[in-house]
Amino acid sequence: RPTSGLEFVSSRHFPPEVQGDMLINNTIGFLGTKQHQMIEDGTGFTTKHRQDLVTSSDGNFRPVDMEFAPDGSLYLVDWHNVLIGHMQHNARDPLRDHKHGRIYRITYPDRPLVEPAPVAGASTEQLLENLTLPEYRTRYRTRRELRGRDAGQVRAAIDTWIAGLDESDSHYEHHLLEALWVTWGLNSVDQDLLRRLLESEDHRVRAAAVRVLRYSGHQIEGQQELLTQAAGDSHGRVRLEAIVAASWLPEQEGLPVLSEAAKHPLDRHIAPTFNAAMAHIQGTSYMPPEQGEETVQTDLEGTDRELYELGEKIFSRDGSCETCHQPNGKGLAASGFPPLAGTDWVTGDPERLIKLVLKGMQGPLEVLGEQYPGQVPMTPFGGMLDDEEVAAVLTYVRNSFGNEADPISPETVEKVRATVQDKEGFYTPEELLNEHPME
Incomplete structure (x- = not known):
């Protein structure tokens, strides 16, 4: 990323x-x-x-x-x-x-290009034949074309087309799915076809059919019963689709679906979705356990501890520090994001660190013996965080991931901010090290 x-x-x-x-x-x-x-x-x-x-x-x-x-x-x-x-x-x-x-x-050397399928101006019968082609994008463009045509005429043509399909074809049920998706796009879901595919022996087909059921339930008789059946499916992906669909239902209709799903294993893909769906239809909030659990681990006390706790929240905001430097503070070297754990850039001179955060930094640097090209700029947070927030997040990173360093006060941030208020653009690592040599 x-x-x-x-x-x-x-x-x-x-x-x-x-x-x-x-x-x-x-x-x-x-x-x-x-x-x-x-x-x-x-x-x-x-x-x-x-x-x-x-x-x-x-x-x-x-x-x-x-x-x-x-x-x-x-x-x-x-x-x-x-x-x-x-x-x-x-x-x-x-x-x-x-x-x-x-x-x-x-293009791929020595392999022929594909003969483009007719879409614009093609007959409805030709468009339906396009749905049997291997290329997803051709089928996608074909479905878009069919959505713009008369629903009654297309539905009649689909019935004829399905009757002519070879049931021994290994892609037979995929062709049926394509037909179902066409009727969905016409806002006229073929209920008989949907029920047929919900009973498929292929879990992928069943899961795809449940997704259509999720979005088109207002057209489908017995949506709750069909979702409850899917919630008890033998395959997790089908159950997952049913759980997501249940989250959109009123509580009295969604709870029986979720209750059925709860009778079956809740793996790492299903469990957080199940918990979120259950909270949503009951009108409560849900925080994933890894974010909702108490994570404060520090010996800091008083005001310093309050700063630390605020800093942890700021650090984990989407698009903030955690996005690049990761929850464990180890960064992503392959993407050019250096670690915060165990480096003097974090635990060393507080003024150097404050300047870096206020004005950002861009350029090649070395962290823990590894070279980073610095093409990715460190975001300047001076305009986004006030003095207390900067002090909080720096206190947090200086006392997390194995780091142990003095906390930083809002007063210190205020003084440093005043000294750099006229600086334009990013700091370079060289500039910062000239002003504040590494310990």
């Missing part, structure tokens, strides 16, 4: 062994596109890194979107911008580049 843009390999132009792989763009630290194999693992999935599909040494390379084209090739958009954040950079910052950017087209 951070990532922008994700796509699954679904193109006959690429080799069979990579079909279903996940492609993820990275815009900070590693600049490029990673490819991961997707592996079913019970309720959820695990991944295995297959390769770095695209890499760049250009510090402004920002791959932000990708999609497989009708001919099976992969298009990748490079936003190419020196600034990427809105938290640390104003949206009107003059350094934002509004002129450059590139689009790459990725």
Whole structure:
């Protein structure tokens, strides 16, 4: 992370062994596109890194979107911008580049491109045939086209199309799912087809059907009974879909679904979702255990302890310190985020640390013997946190992750803020070390 843009390999132009792989763009630290194999693992999935599909040494390379084209090739958009954040950079910052950017087209050597399927202007019968093609994006574009057509005519054509499908085809039930999704897109869900797929022997088909049931329950007779049945399914992914669907129901309808789910194992994927759903339909708040448990572990007392506790909350806010430096303070070296644990940058000179937090920092630096290129700027929090909040979060990091250092007071932050109020831009590590040499 951070990532922008994700796509699954679904193109006959690429080799069979990579079909279903996940492609993820990275815009900070590693600049490029990673490819991961997707592996079913019970309720959820695990991944295995297959390769770095695209890499760049250009510090402004920002791959932000990708999609497989009708001919099976992969298009990748490079936003190419020196600034990427809105938290640390104003949206009107003059350094934002509004002129450059590139689009790459990725093809596989020695493999033929895919013959593009007709979509715009195609007959309804042709569009339904498109739904049997291997390429997800072709099917997706086809469904979008069908959504804009007369629902009655499309529904009649679907019935004829289904009757002509080969039931011995290994993809037969997937074709039926495509038909179900078309009726869903027409806001006219085929209830008989939905019930048929809810009874499929394939857990993936059942789970997909439950999701349609979740969004279209207002059209489906007996939604609660069908969800209760799904909540008792033999596969966790089907039960998970039923639990999520139950969270949208009134309490008197959702509780029986959740009660059925509670009779079955609640694995690491299901348990937090179940607890959140139960809290939601009962009108209470839910905090995941790892965030809701008491985590204060410090010998600080009095005002210093109060600062520490406030600092822990600030540190763990989404988009704040924890996002880059991680809950354990060990950072993410592969993404260019240095650790906070065991480093003099944190436990050393308080004034150096305060300046770093108030004004941010950018540039190459060394932390615990490891070199960081510093392409990713440390966010300047001077405009986002007041003196007490800065003191609190620094007191927290100086006394967490194995660190032991003196707390920092709001008065100290106030004095340092006054000395740097006229400084423009980020500090560089060299500047800070010239002003405050490392101990």
